[in-house]
Amino acid sequence: xxxxxxxxxxxxxxxxxxxxxxxxxxxxxxxxxxxxxxxxxxxxxxxxxxxxxxxxxxxxxxxxxxxxxxxxxxxxxxxxxxxxxxxxxxxxxxxxxxxxxxxxxxxxxxxxxxxxxxxxxxxxxxxxxxxxxxxxxxxxxxxxxxxxxxxxxxxxxxxxxxxxxxxxxxxxxxxxxxxxxxxxxxxxxxxxxxxxxxxxxxxxxxxxxxxxxxxxxxxxxxxxxxxxxxxxxxxxxxxxxxxxxxxxxxxxxxxxxxxxxxxxx
Amino acid sequence: xxxxxxxxxxxxxxxxxxxxxxxxxxxxxxxxxxxxxxxxxxxxxxxxxxxxxxxxxxxxxxxxxxxxxxxxxxxxxxxxxxxxxxxxxxxxxxxxxxxxxxxxxxxxxxxxxxxxxxxxxxxxxxxxxxxxxxxxxxxxxxxxxxxxxxxxxxxxxxxxxxxxxxxxxxxxxxxxxxxxxxxxxxxxxxxxxxxxxxxxxxxxxxxxxxxxxxxxxxxxxxxxxxxxxxxxxxxxxxxxxxxxxxxxxxxxxxxxxxxxxxxxxxxxxxxxxxxxxxxxxxxxxxxxxxxxxxxxxxxxx
Numbered sequence: 069x070x071x072x073x074x075x076x077x078x079x080x081x082x083x084x085x086x087x088x089x090x091x092x093x094x095x096x097x098x099x100x101x102x103x104x105x106x107x108x109x110x111x112x113x114x115x116x117x118x119x120x121x122x123x124x125x126x127x128x129x130x131x132x133x134x135x136x137x138x139x140x141x142x143x144x145x146x147x148x149x150x151x152x153x154x155x156x157x158x159x160x161x162x163x164x165x166x167x168x169x170x171x172x173x174x175x176x177x178x179x180x181x182x183x184x185x186x187x188x189x190x191x192x193x194x195x196x197x198x199x200x201x202x203x204x205x206x207x208x209x210x211x212x213x214x215x216x217x218x219x220x221x222x223x224x225x226x227x228x229x230x231x232x233x234x235x236x237x238x239x240x241x242x243x244x245x246x247x248x249x250x251x252x253x254x255x256x257x258x259x260x261x262x263x264x265x266x267x268x269x270x271x272x273x274x275x276x277x278x279x280x281x282x283x284x285x286x287x288x289x290x291x292x293x294x295x296x297x298x299x300x301x302x303x304x305x306x307x308x309x310x311x312x313x314x315x316x317x318x319x320x321x322x323x324x325x326x327x328x329x330x331x332x333x
Numbered sequence: 334x335x336x337x338x339x340x341x342x343x344x345x346x347x348x349x350x351x352x353x354x355x356x357x358x359x360x361x362x363x364x365x366x367x368x369x370x371x372x373x374x375x376x377x378x379x380x381x382x383x384x385x386x387x388x389x390x391x392x393x394x395x396x397x398x399x400x401x402x403x404x405x406x407x408x409x410x411x412x413x414x415x416x417x418x419x420x421x422x423x424x425x426x427x428x429x430x431x432x433x434x435x436x437x438x439x440x441x442x443x444x445x446x447x448x449x450x451x452x453x454x455x456x457x458x459x460x461x462x463x464x465x466x467x468x469x470x471x472x473x474x475x476x477x478x479x480x481x482x483x484x485x486x487x488x489x490x491x492x493x494x495x496x497x498x499x500x501x502x503x504x505x506x507x508x509x510x511x512x513x514x515x516x517x518x519x520x521x522x523x524x525x526x527x528x529x530x531x532x533x534x535x536x537x538x539x540x541x542x543x544x545x546x547x548x549x550x551x552x553x554x555x556x557x558x559x560x561x562x563x564x565x566x567x568x569x570x571x572x573x574x575x576x577x578x579x580x581x582x583x584x585x586x587x588x589x590x591x592x593x594x595x596x597x598x599x600x601x602x603x604x605x606x607x608x609x610x611x612x613x614x615x616x617x618x619x620x621x622x623x624x625x626x627x628x629x630x631x632x633x634x
Contacts (some may be wrong), residue, residue, distance in 0.1 A: 124542060144541040156535040160557040169553060223543070309620050 072135075073102040073261055074123070074227055079132035081118055092118050094287035095132070098280060100227075105253060105262045107272040109320065110282030110291075111328060116265045119282075120231050121258040124150050125262060137226055146174045149220030153232040157204040163215045164200040167191060167222050176224040190222035191215070193252055210241035214248075221252070228253075230264040234271065246271055247304065254301060269324070273316045274302060281323045292323055394462025413604045421604040422611075436596065438588055440608070444616060447582060447589040450506070451574045458570060462518045463563060466525025467555070476526065483519065491516035491577045495584060505585035513582045517570035524569070528562025529555065560631050568624040575617045590616075 081093040092115040100106050106117040121127040121136050125144035134141040136148065155167045167187045175183050192201045194214035204212055213233060220228055233249075234242040253260045266272050272279045276296050283291040296316055297306065307313040362375075398417050429441030469476040498508030536558060540550045562573045582591025588634035590613055597605035 075511045126538060126541060145544055146540065146542070150538075152535060152538065154535060156539050158536060158539070158554065158557070161553070169539075169545070169549075170543050173545055173549070 071101050072099040073104075073137060074100040074263065075135040076100075076119070076123065077132050077135065079119070079122060079129045079134065081115070081122060081127065082130045091287045092285055093122075093129075094289045096289055097132075098290060100261060100263065102261055104191055105260075105275055105277045106264070107262065107276040107279045108265045108282060109267060109269070109272045109324070110288065111284055111324065112267060114282045114285045115288040116282055117231055119262065120229055120265050123227075124148055124229050125265045146170070146223045147226045149223055149225030149228045151213070151216045151220045151228070151230045151233045153235050154205070155209075155216045157212055157219075159204050160333065162201050163191060163196060163204055163207070163218075164188075166204070166215055170219050170223050185333070186222055190218040193255075194218045194248065194261055208241075210237055210245055213237065213245060217249070217252070221256075227261040227263060230262065230266075232265050232267065242268075242271070243304065246275060250275060250300075250302065269317055269320045272320060273313065274304065274307065279316075279320055281320060281328075284328050291328065292319075294319055336577065348614070397600055411603060413607065418604045418607050420457050422608045425579045425605065425608055435588070440590075440593065443588055443590045443593045444612060445630070446587075447578050448616070449589065450582075450589065451513055451571070454510040455517045455570060455574050457510075458490050458514045458517035459521060462521030462566070462570075465527050466522045466563075466566070467529055467559070469522065470526035470529025470559075483522065487519045487523075491573075492584070495581060499585075503585055509581045509585045509589075513574045513578060516577050518572045520569035520573065521566040524566030525559060528559035528566075531562065532558045557631075561628065564624065564628040564631060568621065568628065571620050571624060572617065575613070575620060579613055603613065 076096055076098040079093060079096045080091070083090045083092055096119060098106075108119060110116050118127060122129050123136075123141065125141050125148070141148075157163075161169065164187055168183070168189050171186045171190075172182050175186060178186075188197070188200070191197055192219050196211060196214050196218065199207055199211060204215070207215075213236075217233070235247050237245065253262060263271075264275065271298055277297060279294040281291045281294065282288050294316060298310070298313060298316075320323070402412075402415050425440050429439040431439040432442065465479075469479055491512050495508060495512050498511040499505070502508050502511065532555065536554050537550075540554055545553070578589070579590045579591035579594065582589035583595045586592050586595075591611060594606055594609045597603075597609065
C-alpha cells in the first residue's frame with residue numbers, strides 16, 4: 069500500500085474546445101510511494117498542471133482515476149494541500165488569517181487555542197512568525213509563497229501538491245525557498261509525499277526522488293522517469309560539481325531539448 | 334447582457350496590482366538608489382514650492398468663473414451679479430433653520446429633507462439591489478433572465494416613474510422616495526453582479542481545495558472581493574439619486590431643495606436659485622468625497 073500511496077491510473081483528459089475535442093493528457097499512469105518527492109517536468113503546455121489539477125480534484129479526468137491512500141479522488145478536499153503558482157492569498161486577510169482559514173475548516177473540532185497554535189506553528193515552520201500579522205501586499209513575493217506553503221502544510225495533508233511554486237520568484241529567492249522546502253519536507257515526521265510541477269531542471273533534480281518527464285502535448289504522456297539517487301540532506305553547493313548530479317541534470321536536459329524539442333519555441 | 338458588461342468596464346475600481354518591476358525594486362532597493370544617486374543635479378535653481386501651483390490653479394479658476402459671471406450680469410439680462418448673490422447667500426445661511434409654515438422653511442431644513450428622502454430611497458434600493466446583484470452574479474440563469482429587463486429599464490429617466498409612484502402611493506413624499514429607489518437600484522445591481530463575476534478563479538480554487546462551507550466562502554471570499562465593486566455601485570447610486578431628487582421635488586412640492594428652487598422661481602428670486610444650485614453642487618460633492626473615503630478604507634492592494 070505504501071508503494072502505491074498516490075495512484076494515477078490511466079488518466080486521460082480531453083477538453084472540449086470550439087475547434088473540437090482537444091486531448092491534453094493521454095493514458096497517464098504513475099504510482100507514488102508514501103514519503104516520496106516526485107517532480108513533473110516538461111515544456112509549457114504539456115499538461116503537467118492539468119495532471120496536478122486532476123490530482124487536486126479541481127479537474128475531473130475524462131477517463132481513468134486517481135487513488136489517494138486507496139480512496140478515489142472525486143473532488144477537491146483538504147487531504148491534499150495545494151500550493152498555487154501565484155500564491156493565491158486572500159488580500160484582505162493577514163498571513164495569520166489566511167492560514168487560519170484552512171486550519172479552522174480542517175480542525176473544526178479542536179479547541180480555539182489549539183487551532184491558533186497550529187497556525188502559529190505552520191507560520192514558524194516557514195520562518196514567518198514575525199510577519200504573521202502583515203497583509204499580503206506588505207510582504208515580498210517570496211514571503212507570500214511561504215504563506216501559501218504554510219497554508220498547505222497547516223492542514224496536515226496526505227500529499228502536498230505544488231504547481232510551479234517558485235516560478236514567479238527571482239533566482240536567489242527561489243534557491244532559498246527550495247532549500248527551505250527540502251528542510252521542511254525532511255523535518256516532517258509522517259514523511260511528506262510531494263507532487264511538484266516545475267519547468268526548472270535544477271529544481272527538479274535537487275528536490276526530487278524521481279523526476280517524471282512528460283512528452284509534449286497534445287496527448288501528452290509520461291516520457292521517461294528518472295530516479296534521483298542522491299543522499300539527503302542535499303546541499304546545493306556540494307552537489308553543484310557532483311558527477312552523478314550532473315549526469316541526472318544532463319539526462320533531463322537531453323530529454324527536454326533533444327527528444328522533446330518544441331518546434332515553435 | 335452585453336449592455337450590462339459594457340458599462341461596467343468603466344466602473345471598475347482601480348485595484349492596483351503589484352507588478353514584477355515593483356517586486357524586484359523591493360528586493361534590490363540598493364540598486365535603484367545607486368542609479369538615481371549617480372546623477373548629480375547639473376544646476377541648482379531656486380523654485381516656487383511644488384504645492385503652490387496646485388493651490389493657485391483652483392483659485393484662479395474660481396476667480397475667472399466669477400469674472401465671467403460678473404460680465405454676463407452687467408451685459409444685461411436678469412442674472413443677478415456675484416456680489417448681491419453673495420450677500421443674499423449670507424442672509425439665507427445666516428438663519429438656515431427657521432420654520433414659517435409648511436412652504437416657507439430655512440435652507441437647512443430643505444437640504445436635510447432632501448437628504449432624508451435620498452437616504453430612505455437609496456437605503457431601500459441597497460437592501461434590494463445588493464442581494465439581487467449577488468444572485469445575478471452567482472447564477473448565470475438568473476442573470477440571463479434579468480438582463481433584458483434591466484437593459485430596457487435602466488436608460489429610462491427616473492422621472493418617468495413618478496406618475497406611477499403618485500398613482501400607487503397617492504402622496505407626494507413616498508412617490509419621490511420611490512423615484513430615488515428606482516434610480517438607485519440599477520447601478521447597485523449591475524456593479525455587484527459584475528463584482529461577483531470578476532472574483533479571481535484563484536480565490537475560488539482556494540475555497541474549493543479547502544472545501545470551505547458556503548457561508549465561510551461568502552463571508553471570507555465573496556463579500557470582501559465584491560466590496561470595492563459594491564461601493565462603486567453605491568457611489569454611482571448616490572450621485573444619481575442626488576441628481577434626481579431636485580427634479581422629483583420640483584414636481585412633487587412640499588419641503589426640499591428641489592421644491593425650494595421651484596418656489597423661488599415662482600417668487601422670481603433668481604439669487605436664491607443660484608444659491609440653491611451651489612448648495613446642491615456642494616452637498617453632492619461632499620457625498621461623493623465621503624464615498625471615496627469609504628471606498629479607500631476597503632481597498633486592499
